[in-house]
Amino acid sequence: MTTLLSRIFRALEKFHASHPWDHNAHYHRRILRQLPRRFNSALDVGSGSGDLARLLASRAGAVHGIDVDPTIVARARELTAPAAPVTFTVGDALNDIPPGPYDVITCVATIHHLPFSDALTRFRQHLTPGGTLVVIGLYRPHSRSDYLIDAIAIPSNVAMAWIKNKGRKPPRPTSMTAPTRPATMTFADIVRDARHALPGARLRRRLFWRYTLVWHQR
Template identity: 80%
Template sequence: MTDLLWARIRRALDRFHAAHPWDHNAHYHRWIMRQLPRRFGSALDVGSGSGDLARLLASRAGKVQGIDADPAIVARARELTAPDAAVSFTVGDALSETPPGPYDVITCVATIHHLPFSDALIGFRRHLAPGGTLVVVGVTRARTLGDHLLGAAAIPSNVAVAWYKNKGREAPRPVSMTAPTRPATMTFQDVVRDTRRALPGARFRRRLFWRYTLVWRQP
């Protein structure tokens, strides 16, 4: 495939997805819930965005705390959350300003690559209650042939899901975050290596749509 043809394909895909947006992170929310107990006392959602996952966690938890560095999206999360819901949102840095726990559940979706990775994992471990569960959905930088092949395999699925989720919708779905994003710098191999040092026994899985998942339970 020539560079010119590939560039044309990229532009066509960009136009398609601009007209058919969908939330790749919310796609994994139901999977996250399947990793958690049916009921738990408290949860912390790091990088909570507009609060979709925090409100979902509240269907099982006694109390949920969301934290995000972007004041605008935290304000939006508060607007979308019922006053009587057991959910609160804080503007702050996840490493230094997390409301004290401990928490039975900590979730972090597409946020950890914005933080010092090992420091974040150690912080999560410190805030997690004994027997608690940490679930991370993250993004990595493609480096190996396998990375690029998995990314290429996701393209047709991404188009199909985008078309299905937008079928019959007149206006694009609102985004769940507004803060500037930055590309991941760590590879999947880097993530596995550093996590094994900080959280022995963590379980990893590579996913479609340019994501990986990490689950760890506090002894």
């Protein structure tokens, strides 16, 4: 099964080279559904070109994005209107987070680049009482249910790419240009470590090789 999936994934990579779409942005609206209609401050970790940070600004008094890549941070600043309550910083997500605390912290497709438990602990330390953390992460397929979800995701992925690219040839999404690496933790490992660091955290596997983690600071 693993060999077959590897071949399918290679074929998908070729397909998406000519039919690109942003898998992470697909979950932005889901993130908003986990958040209050209005809040004072938000931090977006691994903010990339700033799409999510600007979306959070529609509800927040102030939003700060942080990303380790200076090129993508410069691009985020270019794309953000001067009057928007959004700022961006180049820095390490563990050591350079601007002083909070924050009512909302988001982290999309970034935490698998970080020491997982350390990152969750640091995010918790920067949340206000009653604050919300939302993580969209990647996991390494391991169980039968993982592979089943992956199998369902494949035709859905192709259909979504076809729909989003129908009748046009859009440029590769900016947020997809940063260097990436595969996830190394299984979903079971993620659940175990997350619930140790964040008691009561809610985690679910999602389509398109992602999971969601939602936690509320008490």
